[in-house]
Amino acid sequence: MTSSLRTASLSRRGFLGLGGGVAAMGALAACGGTTGTGGGAGTLQLVGVADQQKAVDQLVKAYTRSKFNVSFAPTDQVQTSVRTRLGAGNAPDVHVVFPGNGSAMSMVQISQAGLLADLSDQAWAKRVPPTLKPAFQNDGKTYAYSAGSSVIGAVYNKKVFQEAEVEPPATWSEFLEVCEKIKAKGRTPIALGAQTPWVTQLITYALVPSTVYAKNPRFDEQMKAGSVSFANSGWTQALEMYLELQKRGFFNGNPNGTTFEQQTAMVATGKAGMAIQVSAVLPDFRKQAASPDDLGMFPVPGADDENQCWIPAGVVVGLGVSARSKNLDEAKAFLEFLGEQKNMNTWAEAVACVPLTRDASSKIDPVLESFLPFIDGSKAVPFMDQAWPNAEVQPAHFAAVQELLGGRTTIPKALAKLDETYRKKS
Numbered sequence: 001m002t003s004s005l006r007t008a009s010l011s012r013r014g015f016l017g018l019g020g021g022v023a024a025m026g027a028l029a030a031c032g033g034t035t036g037t038g039g040g041a042g043t044l045q046l047v048g049v050a051d052q053q054k055a056v057d058q059l060v061k062a063y064t065r066s067k068f069n070v071s072f073a074p075t076d077q078v079q080t081s082v083r084t085r086l087g088a089g090n091a092p093d094v095h096v097v098f099p100g101n102g103s104a105m106s107m108v109q110i111s112q113a114g115l116l117a118d119l120s121d122q123a124w125a126k127r128v129p130p131t132l133k134p135a136f137q138n139d140g141k142t143y144a145y146s147a148g149s150s151v152i153g154a155v156y157n158k159k160v161f162q163e164a165e166v167e168p169p170a171t172w173s174e175f176l177e178v179c180e181k182i183k184a185k186g187r188t189p190i191a192l193g194a195q196t197p198w199v200t201q202l203i204t205y206a207l208v209p210s211t212v213y214a215k216n217p218r219f220d221e222q223m224k225a226g227s228v229s230f231a232n233s234g235w236t237q238a239l240e241m242y243l244e245l246q247k248r249g250f251f252n253g254n255p256n257g258t259t260f261e262q263q264t265a266m267v268a269t270g271k272a273g274m275a276i277q278v279s280a281v282l283p284d285f286r287k288q289a290a291s292p293d294d295l296g297m298f299p300v301p302g303a304d305d306e307n308q309c310w311i312p313a314g315v316v317v318g319l320g321v322s323a324r325s326k327n328l329d330e331a332k333a334f335l336e337f338l339g340e341q342k343n344m345n346t347w348a349e350a351v352a353c354v355p356l357t358r359d360a361s362s363k364i365d366p367v368l369e370s371f372l373p374f375i376d377g378s379k380a381v382p383f384m385d386q387a388w389p390n391a392e393v394q395p396a397h398f399a400a401v402q403e404l405l406g407g408r409t410t411i412p413k414a415l416a417k418l419d420e421t422y423r424k425k426s
Helices: 017-031 050-062 074-088 107-111 123-127 132-135 160-161 172-184 197-213 219-225 235-247 261-269 279-288 328-338 343-352 367-377 392-406 411-420
Strands: 043-049 067-073 094-097 149-158 186-190 270-277 293-300 311-315 318-321
Touching: 017 043, 017 132, 043 074, 043 328, 050 074, 050 279, 050 343, 067 074, 074 094, 074 160, 074 197, 094 328, 123 219, 132 311, 149 160, 149 197, 149 261, 149 279, 149 343, 160 270, 172 186, 172 235, 172 270, 197 235, 197 261, 197 270, 197 311, 197 328, 197 392, 235 392, 261 270, 261 279, 270 279, 279 293, 279 367, 293 318, 293 367, 311 367, 318 328, 328 343, 392 411
Parallel strands: 043 067, 043 094, 186 270
Antiparallel strands: 094 318, 149 270, 149 293, 149 311
16 A cells, blocks of 8 residues: 555555546546646656655656656546556556556556566666565566655554543554543544545555564465465454454444545544554645644554564555657656655655665654664565555455455455455466
8 A cells, every 4th residue: 555555556556447547537637737847858748646746746846857747646546547548558658657566557567568668777776675676676677666665554643642541552452452542532543444445455454464474474475386375374363353443343434435535534633543544645644634743653563462563564656657658768867867866855755655765865754763663673564465466456355345344245255255366367
């Protein structure tokens, strides 16, 4: 949240419709470019999402074999504009790709349409851990590059927590107590920017690992087989917990009218105690804080038994090469460069994720240390949408959460809609 997962993505991976895509392409054209040095055969056009910019800018400057024209835009815009360009046959040489399946710009959806170049022969592709291969591969071939995995948790303002005399909680009951004490101090416990569609999914994603996967690790496999459903699973409990936070007044007023940018500012400036977010956007929070050290991050405990608390950890949004690129060899060479361990480390540090592979030089952002025991202890699961079979389930989830927050639907109706959308044939 993916997923970016932004993370992911994710939408973070939503799509706005053709009109929005055309408008977004105009916005991208106005963004200007970042030009690298060197003399490749042609200028590589690269289009990425805004939260990739720090990493891409650093690595483009370090790469001297090609010249670049680089553009960035918000995820929803990029997703729509690039998908439109892919369909029109004028895609950028290198462009954003979301891991796994489940969105219009996901690796599976684009590769099965023949629009991504095969990267399987690249050295980094051979080091992808087996458990992560579904995020990178379709039919045994690698089509997307990603620097590593991000997590979803609570980004919190340490000064607000100190004022309320609370510490990061280890259980759901403790989490509710923390929110209550922050509220008693006149602060908003949890900033929620649900007007930005991809933000809606993150609280669900933070809770479902504990309410679903800790009890049934084979849930995704069984969903594909049709033996389980959203409605008859821990998804119901997760959404009940989501709405409990709202009913107890732990969100800002009118979450459906609050944007991601407003959510970020509320936490960074201390108007809110925390926001449940993907670690890849930590740089956005840090930019607005008086000091990066004012912010921390902790896993959201989705159960009252600490042993049953699991977390979401998904492959971060990455890049792919257009199969129709006129600079195919140069574009693939750039991704080979990104796959070198030192460059993977650079990207991972820029977006606060855990590198795909680690060596002695790999640095993990200190705020992610509390997540590592879950990852290393096999108590982490991919972002949910990365296993969904079509590109419609995720936006259906966005809409369901917005309708639940607005009191326009019920949990049974929302999950029935998700089940119906999941079972749709592509």
